[in-house]
Amino acid sequence: MARYLIRRVVMLVGIVFVISVGAFYLIHLLPGDPAVVILGTGDSPQNRAILFKELGLNKPIWDQYFIWMRNILHGNLGTSFISQTSVAGTIRAALPIDLELIVLSQILAFATAIPAAMRSARKPDGPLDRVLGATSFTLLSIPPFIIIVLLVLFIAIKLQIPHTGPSSYVSFSSDWIGNLESLALPAFTLAIASFVVYYRVLRSDLIATLQEEFITLARSKGLSSRRIMWRHAFRPSSVALLGTAGVNIGGLLASGFVVQYLLAIPGLGYTLISAIAQSDYLLVQGIVLVVSVGVIVINFLFDFIINLVDPRISRE
Amino acid sequence: MSDQLEELTLINRPEKSRPLGLLFWICVGWVGLNIFGAIFANLLPLPDPLFQNYSAINVGPGIHHLLGTDDLGRDIFSRIVFGSRVSLAVGAGAMLIGFGLGAPLGMLAAYRRGRFDAIFTTFMYVLLAFPAIIATIAVLSFWTPRALVKIIVVIGLASVPLVYRVIRTATMGIATKDYVVAARIQGATDTRILFKELLPNVAPIGVSFLLIGIATVITLEGALAFLGLSVNPPTPSWGNMINESRTVLAQNPWLVIFPSLALCLFLLCLNFIGDRLRSHFDVTEVKL
Amino acid sequence: MSDRLLEVRDLATTFATAGGPLPAVGGVSFDLNQNETLGIVGESGSGKTVLSRTIMGLQPRTNVTVSGSARLNGFEVVGASEEAKRGIWGTEVAMVFQDPMTSLNPVMRIGKQIDEVLRVRLGMDKAAAKARAIELLELVGIPSPVERYRAYPGQLSGGMRQRVVIAIALACSPKLLMADEPTTGLDVTIQAQILNLLDRLKSQLQMSVILVTHDLGVVATRTSRIIVMYAGRVVETGSTRDVFQNHRMPYTRALLESSPKVASHSHTRLQAIPGRPPNLMKLTAGCAFAPRCAYATERCHRERPELTAAEGPGHAFACWNPLPTTRGAS
Numbered sequence: 020m021a022r023y024l025i026r027r028v029v030m031l032v033g034i035v036f037v038i039s040v041g042a043f044y045l046i047h048l049l050p051g052d053p054a055v056v057i058l059g060t061g062d063s064p065q066n067r068a069i070l071f072k073e074l075g076l077n078k079p080i081w082d083q084y085f086i087w088m089r090n091i092l093h094g095n096l097g098t099s100f101i102s103q104t105s106v107a108g109t110i111r112a113a114l115p116i117d118l119e120l121i122v123l124s125q126i127l128a129f130a131t132a133i134p135a136a137m138r139s140a141r142k143p144d145g146p147l148d149r150v151l152g153a154t155s156f157t158l159l160s161i162p163p164f165i166i167i168v169l170l171v172l173f174i175a176i177k178l179q180i181p182h183t184g185p186s187s188y189v190s191f192s193s194d195w196i197g198n199l200e201s202l203a204l205p206a207f208t209l210a211i212a213s214f215v216v217y218y219r220v221l222r223s224d225l226i227a228t229l230q231e232e233f234i235t236l237a238r239s240k241g242l243s244s245r246r247i248m249w250r251h252a253f254r255p256s257s258v259a260l261l262g263t264a265g266v267n268i269g270g271l272l273a274s275g276f277v278v279q280y281l282l283a284i285p286g287l288g289y290t291l292i293s294a295i296a297q298s299d300y301l302l303v304q305g306i307v308l309v310v311s312v313g314v315i316v317i318n319f320l321f322d323f324i325i326n327l328v329d330p331r332i333s334r335e
Numbered sequence: 336m337s338d339q340l341e342e343l344t345l346i347n348r349p350e351k352s353r354p355l356g357l358l359f360w361i362c363v364g365w366v367g368l369n370i371f372g373a374i375f376a377n378l379l380p381l382p383d384p385l386f387q388n389y390s391a392i393n394v395g396p397g398i399h400h401l402l403g404t405d406d407l408g409r410d411i412f413s414r415i416v417f418g419s420r421v422s423l424a425v426g427a428g429a430m431l432i433g434f435g436l437g438a439p440l441g442m443l444a445a446y447r448r449g450r451f452d453a454i455f456t457t458f459m460y461v462l463l464a465f466p467a468i469i470a471t472i473a474v475l476s477f478w479t480p481r482a483l484v485k486i487i488v489v490i491g492l493a494s495v496p497l498v499y500r501v502i503r504t505a506t507m508g509i510a511t512k513d514y515v516v517a518a519r520i521q522g523a524t525d526t527r528i529l530f531k532e533l534l535p536n537v538a539p540i541g542v543s544f545l546l547i548g549i550a551t552v553i554t555l556e557g558a559l560a561f562l563g564l565s566v567n568p569p570t571p572s573w574g575n576m577i578n579e580s581r582t583v584l585a586q587n588p589w590l591v592i593f594p595s596l597a598l599c600l601f602l603l604c605l606n607f608i609g610d611r612l613r614s615h616f617d618v619t620e621v622k623l
Numbered sequence: 624m625s626d627r628l629l630e631v632r633d634l635a636t637t638f639a640t641a642g643g644p645l646p647a648v649g650g651v652s653f654d655l656n657q658n659e660t661l662g663i664v665g666e667s668g669s670g671k672t673v674l675s676r677t678i679m680g681l682q683p684r685t686n687v688t689v690s691g692s693a694r695l696n697g698f699e700v701v702g703a704s705e706e707a708k709r710g711i712w713g714t715e716v717a718m719v720f721q722d723p724m725t726s727l728n729p730v731m732r733i734g735k736q737i738d739e740v741l742r743v744r745l746g747m748d749k750a751a752a753k754a755r756a757i758e759l760l761e762l763v764g765i766p767s768p769v770e771r772y773r774a775y776p777g778q779l780s781g782g783m784r785q786r787v788v789i790a791i792a793l794a795c796s797p798k799l800l801m802a803d804e805p806t807t808g809l810d811v812t813i814q815a816q817i818l819n820l821l822d823r824l825k826s827q828l829q830m831s832v833i834l835v836t837h838d839l840g841v842v843a844t845r846t847s848r849i850i851v852m853y854a855g856r857v858v859e860t861g862s863t864r865d866v867f868q869n870h871r872m873p874y875t876r877a878l879l880e881s882s883p884k885v886a887s888h889s890h891t892r893l894q895a896i897p898g899r900p901p902n903l904m905k906l907t908a909g910c911a912f913a914p915r916c917a918y919a920t921e922r923c924h925r926e927r928p929e930l931t932a933a934e935g936p937g938h939a940f941a942c943w944n945p946l947p948t949t950r951g952a953s
């Protein structure tokens with residue numbers, strides 16, 4: 020276990036390094052003088068001086084990287100010359116909305132996918148399994164950006180349900196019920212996308228696990244089906260589920276961007292798209308870095324949880 | 336013991352040798368129709384997708400405009416047909432890059448094993464850990480001005496690690512089978528084994544994954560277009576059309592419903608064909 | 624008889640498979656008394672596992688048809704609901720499975736796997752269950768049971784795991800223990816240990832045992848009666864002595880000659896049974912053994928022989944051309 024952990028941590032550090040180089044280099048993808056592009060509408064002699072000092076733009080590229088990295092390790096992602104605010108501060112304000120969206124959607128997705136997969140696996144090819152199978156297959160082909168548009172069309176616009184339409188976001192601190200209402204459609208949209216994947220992965224693993232001899236042994240102990248399902252079948256079957264959930268986080272965040280964009284919910288996604296529209300490249304860079312590192316770290320945590328769930332993995 | 340296991344799996348997977356079925360061929364037909372429309376859009380008797388007819392704005396479906404017009408008076412049906420070009424170009428182009436690089440590497444790594452395999456696999460897994468869609472958004476937002484070719488290249492490169500992993504896993508399963516081992520022992524050349532023994536067996540897996548990969552890539556392009564990061568308007572694409580309809584959702588819901596339907600139906604057909612082929616060839620679930 | 628524990632009558636199990644119905648067990652009848660040990664022998668694929676699971680009512684829940692009757696201590700297993708059967712599983716009848724590598728839950732500590740039965744079936748509290756589980760581990764001969772209590776199955780050897788499986792089976796003091804090839808998956812040196820353990824536990828705990836095996840050597844000294852199965856049917860049955868010494872059915876002889884331990888006793892050369900077991904989905908009207916039988920006649924291919932009584936008590940065989948009796952000669 021310890022060796023396994025060390026190996027994973029080394030890998031994690033390596034990946035984060037690669038990401039940081041990538042994120043750093045993004046600015047240099049831009050055609051023309053980086054200073055001009057970064058300063059954008061905020062191009063003035065003073066700002067130019069600050070920028071050169073902050074990024075070391077006249078130094079060799081590796082020095083630039085180390086200066087940039089040192090700033091980041093001090094929590095300084097730079098100052099946007101377009102909005103005149105600190106990038107880290109903007110991200111800190113937006114991030115909780117993404118987290119809330121993800122947590123809400125994952126609660127919904129797991130709470131529905133697990134029981135659904137269990138019912139399907141109990142009778143593979145039974146009527147319920149067929150219905151769920153066809154439904155999930157169809158939903159698999161409907162991208163989140165279409166789901167959210169259709170939901171908004173029918174629920175917010177046709178049914179006129181308050182707090183569900185575009186630009187009706189309410190912050191948690193001002194009114195938490197309103198906040199949940201305004202996140203209901205986005206969370207539901209993300210939950211559908213996750214449900215489909217979780218349901219399918221867990222169903223096929225449960226069906227395989229239920230064929231195992233130790234399930235027959237559990238049956239021969241006189242345990243209830245419910246107990247066998249939860250205590251004996253679920254845990255060994257949840258490895259792929261957790262792995263998928265971990266890998267899914269990146270896609271989930273991206274889907275979150277889409278729903279935020281449509282409803283003008285001021286999370287990272289909305290901020291990112293606005294920043295791209297305003298050519299606020301430092302902010303874009305900061306968000307890309309934070310999101311990528313966040314995804315990698317969450318992935319790593321999931322790997323760790325999987326090890327706790329199934330002791331066989333780290334022993335192999 | 337082993338034939339008992341076989342029989343058990345037989346029972347649990349009755350679809351193993353199921354025929355492809357009518358629905359499969361309907362899906363193939365639909366995909367074919369879309370490809371035909373995309374290629375010959377210019378020759379078809381369609382109104383100009385960019386022509387703004389201000390005397391027919393937000394018209395519902397009818398005789399003059401099959402699926403109605405948008406808020407600028409452009410013909411929706413024509414825009415959907417022309418818009419399919421973007422999706423299809425991205426799907427085909429990106430997968431060409433993804434498979435062109437990922438598949439040979441994956442096969443070679445699985446066949447050679449050893450150091451070659453170790454280095455490439457570690458490298459690809461590092462890339463895999465990085466969320467493709469976020470990488471794509473990041474690169475596309477910096478690599479301006481946006482153009483279809485750039486989008487195809489970025490999405491294509493982002494898909495390489497995934498293709499590599501699928502093909503490598505599939506090849507490894509086959510490379511250890513008796514007949515391949517036997518061919519190796521009998522001194523068949525590497526090229527011969529790769530092309531005569533491995534390729535024909537990996538191909539079905541590759542094809543079914545290819546279709547699902549195309550669907551995934553098209554979805555990704557749609558999401559980018561929806562966020563305004565794909566080809567620039569007024570060029571029609573399914574994602575662009577859905578994006579543009581946001582502002583007039585209340586006045587003209589057809590504007591979102593038709594392109595959504597076009598996209599979802601196309602994806603559904605691709606996924607269905609891929610899935611059917613997969614169970615037809617008895618390929619175990621490949622997770623995307 | 625009052626000490627009758629199990630009555631099996633005309634028991635048949637058929638699986639619905641993609642290739643058609645598969646009659647894994649057909650028309651099996653026998654009785655078992657309290658404290659008796661019965662051996663069921665036959666080649667791999669002859670239906671021993673299916674038979675023993677059907678007797679317990681533990682067959683798969685879908686795609687199976689069971690007919691006939693199996694009364695366990697007055698409880699009719701055939702046709703009983705899963706819920707009703709749960710009432711006898713563990714307490715009346717328990718099973719030791721063939722492969723201890725797959726029959727324990729790999730992600731649950733072994734202590735918990737024993738505790739669970741005690742708590743769910745006997746309503747013990749946590750502390751009592753743990754104490755009892757450790758006692759059981761000790762009973763089946765696991766060294767330092769307190770530490771082993773927290774181990775995962777993957778941390779134990781095959782023999783140790785099989786002991787754990789036995790401990791689970793014994794947890795609710797069943798009246799009947801089904802041991803389905805309990806030693807097949809184990810090293811030869813461990814096999815005898817496990818069989819001796821079962822013997823000891825049987826007399827210590829006053830159980831009846833059904834010992835299923837493909838190896839006649841295993842049952843030679845441990846059973847009072849034996850059932851020989853072929854293609855899902857009983858082809859010979861009788862006291863262990865009769866089956867070993869006065870068998871009349873050619874298949875029984877073939878089995879004996881293929882068993883290393885037994886064959887060396889009778890000074891014959893070790894011989895594998897020629898041919899392969901029949902495909903159960905393509906059984907003919909005749910004797911299922913006919914394609915492999917040296918004594919087969921035209922009648923054997925046409926008509927299936929029923930069990931016919933022989934001289935010894937309870938001895939019967941199914942064969943048109945039985946081997947000559949050696950009773951009294953030896």
Ligand SMILES: Nc1ncnc2c1ncn2[C@@H]1O[C@H](COP(=O)(O)OP(=O)(O)O)[C@@H](O)[C@H]1O
Pocket residue numbers: 338339342343346638640645647665666667668669670671672673674683903
């Ligand atoms: N769940 C099942 N579905 C279909 N056939 C089965 C199933 N279980 C066992 N069988 C078949 O029943 C026959 C008897 O198997 P089994 O009882 O396991 O034999 P044994 O234990 O004597 O080796 C075999 O041909 C096997 O393939």
Ligand code: SF4
Pocket residue numbers: 872873874910911912913914916917918919920923928941942943944945
């Ligand atoms: S009935 Fe015929 S074929 Fe069957 S065992 Fe007896 S002699 Fe052999």
Ligand SMILES: [Mg+2]
Pocket residue numbers: 668671672673721803804
């Ligand atoms: Mg068996």
